[in-house]
Amino acid sequence: xxxxxxxxxxxxxxxxxxxxxxxxxxxxxxxxxxxxxxxxxxxxxxxxxxxxxxxxxxxxxxxxxxxxxxxxxxxxxxxxxxxxxxxxxxxxxxxxxxxxxxxxxxxxxxxxxxx
Amino acid sequence: xxxxxxxxxxxxxxxxxxxxxxxxxxxxxxxxxxxxxxxxxxxxxxxxxxxxxxxxxxxxxxxxxxxxxxxxxxxxxxxxxxxxxxxxxxxxxxxxxxxxxxxxxxxxxxxxxx
Numbered sequence: 001x002x003x004x005x006x007x008x009x010x011x012x013x014x015x016x017x018x019x020x021x022x023x024x025x026x027x028x029x030x031x032x033x034x035x036x037x038x039x040x041x042x043x044x045x046x047x048x049x050x051x052x053x054x055x056x057x058x059x060x061x062x063x064x065x066x067x068x069x070x071x072x073x074x075x076x077x078x079x080x081x082x083x084x085x086x087x088x089x090x091x092x093x094x095x096x097x098x099x100x101x102x103x104x105x106x107x108x109x110x111x112x113x114x115x
Numbered sequence: 116x117x118x119x120x121x122x123x124x125x126x127x128x129x130x131x132x133x134x135x136x137x138x139x140x141x142x143x144x145x146x147x148x149x150x151x152x153x154x155x156x157x158x159x160x161x162x163x164x165x166x167x168x169x170x171x172x173x174x175x176x177x178x179x180x181x182x183x184x185x186x187x188x189x190x191x192x193x194x195x196x197x198x199x200x201x202x203x204x205x206x207x208x209x210x211x212x213x214x215x216x217x218x219x220x221x222x223x224x225x226x227x228x229x
Contacts, residue, residue: 033216035217037220042222043204043222043223044220044221044222044223045158045206045220046220047217047218047219050216050217091158093158095216100171101146101148101163101170101171101210101216101218102160102163102171102173103148103150103158103160103218104160105157105158105159106157107156107157108157
């Protein structure tokens with residue numbers, strides 16, 4: 001089975017600091033898509049950022065950016081200037097580019113932003 | 116901003132009963148999905164649906180499960196005879212088309228089977 005691994009079950013960061021969440025994945029495909037989803041305590045998952053595997057440039061969305069290392073199959077999320085509203089579960093997910101729309105999720109990292 | 120909605124937010128049922136979970140995807144989206152998350156575990160794919168038929172399903176999605184788009188707005192997941200192990204959070208998601216790979220999730224329905 002092709003898996004997504006998040007090795008940090010819990011992390012904490014001081015408000016205004018920077019934190020990096022790790023994700024590695026397994027795939028035999030050359031084209032695929034990677035996502036980070038945020039699930040606040042209200043439990044609705046929100047898409048934070050996406051990365052197409054064929055793009056070398058790392059995706060950025062405001063305070064959120066990724067470090068995509070295709071050869072290492074690594075896709076980490078960096079949150080700059082952390083805010084209290086960033087407290088949530090963060091899920092890394094992969095979607096196959098071979099005509100499948102099935103998202104494969106990691107177990108998640110619980111991030112707490114401390115005032 | 117349009118959102119995926121789900122009802123009910125919490126459903127309690129007895130083992131062996133049928134349940135129907137309802138979802139209203141974003142209106143111009145064409146692909147629909149169900150996922151589930153057993154407490155403390157990963158979010159798992161159940162099924163995807165396009166053009167009024169199932170396009171993919173996982174091993175979890177056995178004969179006890181079915182999906183339907185009964186009208187132009189609703190997308191339902193039916194569990195025919197619930198088991199204790201069906202207790203989970205069920206998430207509906209939708210995406211716009213085959214070129215947009217972003218899936219938008221609803222808030223989920225917590226199903227408790229007693």
